[in-house]
Amino acid sequence: MSLPGGIRTTLAVALLLIVGGALGGAYLMVVPSLERRLVDDRVDELQRDALSTAYSYARTDFSDPLSLDAFVDATSLLSNARTIVFQVFGPSPISLRTLADSAGGAGSASDDPVALEAARTTQITRGRVERRGRPFGQVAVQLFPSGNVLLLSTPIEDQLATVRVVKRRLLYATGVALAIAAILGSAAATLHARRIRRLERAADRIAKGRFDEPVVDLGDDELGELAATFERMRVQLAQLDTARKEFVANASHELRTPLFSLAGFLELMADEDLDEETRAGFLATTREQVERLTKLAADLLDLSRMDAGRLRVEQEEVVLADAVRALVDELTPLAESTGHVLVLETDPEAWALADEERVLQIGRALAGNALAHTPPGTEIRIAAARSQGRAELTVSDDGPGIPREHAERIFDRFYRVEGPHASGSGLGLAIARELAERMGGTVELASARGRTTFTLSLPATPVVTGELAVST
Missing domain, CATH: 3.30.565.10 (Histidine kinase-like ATPase, C-terminal domain)
Structure with a gap:
């Protein structure tokens, strides 16, 4: 007995796994790379603005304290990012104090990791941080000749929102694709299951010795070829079965005729009134029937040996x-x-x-x-x-x-x-x-x-x- 669902469930589940796996792989390849690409593009813009600002900073006179605030505000407007200039204290441990901030807060200390890393390494530093639950992309660069650190920081919520939209659409597409795959897979599996069940019933009929109904499958795939093979087997078995029945009937007839003849002659020979000439004729005829039976038995034995592959032939x-x-x-x-x-x-x-x-x-x-x-x-x-x-x-x-x-x-x-x-x-x-x-x-x-x-x-x-x- 087949399991519930059988091949239909197996094929449908297999199709779902294939479609789900393909879309899952596409999700893993597209979404993370898209997020990195959008965030990196924005941080690349910040880096270019930071380098340009550092170049301008080195050629600007900040003898007036208000000029630094004005510089920071102008940079913030141009780069569309929060701009901060830190004073570096150190060398060990290094600490920062805010000199100017486009968002206010001048004079406060800072523990921003990106700015601290730039102060330690004196190299351009990029990073992604969260403040009050909001994600930011940041770039920090050391300013010459003062040794201060410039930090540009911008929210990356828009980029992440774009990624979330893509995620949702991929999930919707995955759901729709899985639903279509389930419907089409179930339909295709049902069709194949019906064809296989037809072949199963045909094989069962053949196993029971019923060769009257042909095995028909119009498909041109492997199942169609299997059905054609079953049909050839049915025809050959039907021919063999017919030959077997004819063989049994003919052999029975050939054996019955001389046996009846022998029985009749033996019964006649039992009559005491028979003359010797008639009795001799009966004996001769009886001998002929015995010889006929002997030859028939030898022929049948040869045929059975040939059919069984046990007949030896010398060379x-x-x-x-x-x-x-x-x-x-x-x-x-x-x-x-x-x-x-x-x-x-x-x-x-x-x-x-x-x-x-x-x-x-x-x-x-x-x-x-x-x-x-x-x-x-x-x-x-x-x-x-x-x-x-x-x-x-x-x-x-x-x-x-x-x-x-x-x-x-x-x-x-x-x-x-x-x-x-x-x-x-x-x-x-x-x-x-x-x-x-x-x-x-x-x-x-x-x-x-x-x-x-x-x-x-x-x-x-x-x-x-x-x-x-x-x-x-």
Whole structure:
């Protein structure tokens, strides 16, 4: 069972975190740097005014005490900042006394940190201080030749107010962006969650063996590709399931027919009134049914081993001429009993890399198919040859041929061509092709009216003649 919310909640939260993180990073990068920039710009202006004032101070005669007050007031108006001139006492500890102040308060002592630092270091000093809860930007510079200290101080509330406006707007924008992200993220996540749930239901149907409903997803993303893969899997499993059901049904039918026949003949043979000739005929027919069952059981065992990957196929040098000769010797009595003519053709250079027993099994299936499906008097030619670097065993006949609609399915399991000469279980050719493929070969059919040819093509080996190995 999935957790509440599932992927929808996960994707929505992930999108919120991404958007929130991006805006939070933008806030941390923009706001502090903006505040520093605005404050520094104002303090830079104060520094320029302080240097200009110090230059003017050095060239002004302050023999009249009122002239210093007038100088301070004029500087304050020009710089738009509070202007103070301190007298320095020291050297240790250094203390300051106000000589002139554009805001009043002349003669008072001062502990302003920026002015004290300028007095100690004799360098231009910048700083930011708070007085009565208000922020100020300050610049202090030493005055020559008197050694006094000039301090310019201005409120920076306007700059900080600008920063606060930017902060508020960023926060509003963040809130709106998060709300939009939550809505869009939830919608996108819901859509993806629905698609994933559809795939989950499809997988559950397939797991339960229901292959009738297709897996459909029109997206062109990864989920769409996954759905297409699921659909291919469904089709293949449906084909396998159909083949399995057909296999079970056909196998049951093929087993049931000879068993019923055996049961009937055994019941008839139990009759004491049967004459010996009839009893012998029943025994012969019963023996044929037993042989049919034995062959069917062997075929089914081979198929099960091939499907399970447990069928062993040897790789050895096989002289196809010897194999064909043994095959003809084996089938000659059957051919004579059915009125067929067997013709043998051999090529001593036809050596194959294969399993000799399996080659004979394939040859029996091909020749047996020709004997069973052609009328008496048909000539069946069994040949071994070497062609284009391959070793070939061919079985051809001059019978009526195989119709095209049957030729395409003749290698399917349990498939039989119905007709006056149809017989067998329909497994021989299917097993022949699979055995050939396991030996690195093929079984091909070429059929036309008056000529049908099955060709087993196998990897060829060098021809050995005495001490010589000749490769063609």
